[in-house]
Amino acid sequence: KAGVTQTPRYLIKTRGQQVTLSCSPISGHRSVSWYQQTPGQGLQFLFEYFSETQRNKGNFPGRFSGRQFSNSRSEMNVSTLELGDSALYLCASSLSLASGSEQYFGPGTRLTVT
């Protein structure tokens, strides 16, 4: 079974631009979560989607948004990029919303904002 895939793997953007990252979960998984990983802040939860609905949201500004499609694929968007948005963005999928379900992570998208 294929794992979680994320595209693109690397991105370089300029301050003020916007970016869209894509995530395809493991087949059959309906929950998709996004995390931001930086050296300073570590791993921080962005949001979670299940059945095309946002179920949980972390403490990030409104510039960060996401959505989930009917095939469970998810995208996240960051508008008006800032230098501090440079990070590894990780997508994780899970079979369900049951809190004991483990999440499986993709390889991440490395975003660099200049």
Added chain:
Amino acid sequence: AQSVAQPEDQVNVAEGNPLTVKCTYSVSGNPYLFWYVQYPNRGLQFLLKYITGDNLVKGSYGFEAEFNKSQTSFHLKKPSALVSDSALYFCAVRARGLTGGGNKLTFGTGTQLKVEL
């Protein structure tokens, strides 16, 4: 609010020796606890989880973890370390009984494990 502490930024151990990576947590009620490993330029790989039951949990690649409720700890262990175990290890917690369920994980800051010959 829930939180995880990994008190050691780095742990060094000789190959063949036992290893321990420490984790303590804070959460309301009973927790779900997880360990993940991250290799350079890769995402996180699931190692093991504690849901309920036996306090000693066995996971992938010979790793195990011991849940201690009184000490709110969930230390990761392996009887005999390998050089290939060198990586960044993350402990994570999720509270039970979240309204509407949910998979939001709160991670520790990570512990770099270095296994030397």
